[in-house]
Amino acid sequence: MRKTRGVLIAGNWKMNHGLKETEAYFQELKAKAPAVLGAGHALGSRYQEAFKNGGLQACLAPPALSLAKATAMASDLDFPITIAAQNASWEKKGAFTGELSGPMLQEIGISWVIVGHSERRQLFGETDQTVKMRAESLLQQGFRVILCVGETRAERESGATQDVLFRQLNAAIPAVDAAIAGFLDGRLIIAYEPVWAIGTGLTATPEQAEEAHALIRGFLRDRFGVGAADRTSLLYGGSVTPANIASLLNCPNVDGALVGGG
Numbered sequence: 001m002r003k004t005r006g007v008l009i010a011g012n013w014k015m016n017h018g019l020k021e022t023e024a025y026f027q028e029l030k031a032k033a034p035a036v037l038g039a040g041h042a043l044g045s046r047y048q049e050a051f052k053n054g055g056l057q058a059c060l061a062p063p064a065l066s067l068a069k070a071t072a073m074a075s076d077l078d079f080p081i082t083i084a085a086q087n088a089s090w091e092k093k094g095a096f097t098g099e100l101s102g103p104m105l106q107e108i109g110i111s112w113v114i115v116g117h118s119e120r121r122q123l124f125g126e127t128d129q130t131v132k133m134r135a136e137s138l139l140q141q142g143f144r145v146i147l148c149v150g151e152t153r154a155e156r157e158s159g160a161t162q163d164v165l166f167r168q169l170n171a172a173i174p175a176v177d178a179a180i181a182g183f184l185d186g187r188l189i190i191a192y193e194p195v196w197a198i199g200t201g202l203t204a205t206p207e208q209a210e211e212a213h214a215l216i217r218g219f220l221r222d223r224f225g226v227g228a229a230d231r232t233s234l235l236y237g238g239s240v241t242p243a244n245i246a247s248l249l250n251c252p253n254v255d256g257a258l259v260g261g262g
């Protein structure tokens, strides 16, 4: 079951790396990455297994300006790296200042989008409703969506973690048939990113991550059945480092990591 989900390592560049830095990053990656990817023993047995059987996927999410350059440079690498947008509109065109549309992303070969990151929710007024509108529209347009959910420190301390995760999932997972079909075919990925762990250096312990991921998988099982729940990759994000990634990836319900940084 785990084999079919493989391992997905995604990097969220946030508002870092303009065009020059993106170019330099990919030049360095071209030179070093085959060796780095292959030497993943530090990332634990789950990673190694995925690397050996072709189940390892890598994804980078640059800022909007750098998406086209990153896509072009990624296509010149000897190994596949998927480029994702950090956000996209639910509308396809029109008067939506500051937004990017699905068709614009598709024009430059992008088919993955992060939706509902906690920085969007906390700093830019993203709500469960707008997260749902983005997820629904983008799934209908054929995108793979990485949907982020996670509780704040106060919510965890008051014992509300499960309620918050289920509320966010219930609110954001689209109910329309086309989107559900996308979800069932594995195009919806869920990233559990506890807000208290993002950019704080406080990582969830493997036990905390596994507990939350098992809750999310249980939610998916109850709502969509075992097959869909088993096909859905669940990523952990929040202060993932080379030192803690192996123990997180070895949790049975953790299928990868969403790694950020300043």
Ligand code: PGA
Pocket: 012, 193, 197, 198, 199, 200, 201, 237, 238, 239, 240, 258, 259, 260, 261, 262
């Ligand atoms: P972090 O962020 O790795 O910087 O904690 C993860 C994320 O925001 O996706």
